[in-house]
Amino acid sequence: MEVTKLSSKGQVIIPKALRAARNWEAGQELIAIDVGDGILLKPKKHFPETTLAQVAGCLKHQGKPKSLHDIENAIRQGVMEQWHDCS
Numbered sequence: 001m002e003v004t005k006l007s008s009k010g011q012v013i014i015p016k017a018l019r020a021a022r023n024w025e026a027g028q029e030l031i032a033i034d035v036g037d038g039i040l041l042k043p044k045k046h047f048p049e050t051t052l053a054q055v056a057g058c059l060k061h062q063g064k065p066k067s068l069h070d071i072e073n074a075i076r077q078g079v080m081e082q083w084h085d086c087s
Helices: 016-022 068-086
Strands: 030-034 039-043
Antiparallel strands (some): 030 039
């Protein structure tokens, strides 16, 4: 068990042995999770870089494809709804 302190800026130093065991280096992004009587730190997982060709068409759509006219109307309707919400 390692002991560390909370700084006046809210920073905590993770002991070197723990960082080394997890292969965490400077700049590692962490997710802080409240677990009731403590905080769990987990590394933030990054999505692998992909190309449009790798993901295009990955979501299945059932039904008739939308026309360009239908898409433009939907965008226009969304803009009008947002504009009315602002007034």
